[in-house]
Amino acid sequence: MKNFICIMCPKGCHLSVDENNDYQVSGYSCNKGVKYGKAEATNPIRVVTSTVRVSGGKTHLCSVKTADGIPKKAVLEAMKEINKVALKAPVKIGDIAVKNLLETGVDVIVTSDVQIS
Numbered sequence: 001m002k003n004f005i006c007i008m009c010p011k012g013c014h015l016s017v018d019e020n021n022d023y024q025v026s027g028y029s030c031n032k033g034v035k036y037g038k039a040e041a042t043n044p045i046r047v048v049t050s051t052v053r054v055s056g057g058k059t060h061l062c063s064v065k066t067a068d069g070i071p072k073k074a075v076l077e078a079m080k081e082i083n084k085v086a087l088k089a090p091v092k093i094g095d096i097a098v099k100n101l102l103e104t105g106v107d108v109i110v111t112s113d114v115q116i117s
Helices: 031-042 072-083
Strands: 002-005 014-018 024-026 049-055 061-066 086-088 096-098 108-110
Touching: 002 031, 014 031, 024 031, 049 072, 072 096
Parallel strands: 049 086
Antiparallel strands: 002 014, 014 024, 049 061, 061 108, 096 108
């Protein structure tokens, strides 16, 4: 039995997931809890947010995030790759900072604009 606190809504339901019974979820108050509980027990993923360096811009950093969740076990390695990135201004929201991060099929996208200084 695995226990989680659901983060899909503000209620924070205390979920129990029975690994020996086809990942049956209890303790939820909506279907989002069922989906979250099963996913956390079988293949937890996380969206990663960070910043990357920008040269020649009005600011030296821009915010980025993964376009989708990546396996939780890959987050530290993903941060190492993201920290290597250096973009050149101008940078626009939606630009791809890293294509196919760690061969996950998930891109790292820019979430803030940086104009040329």
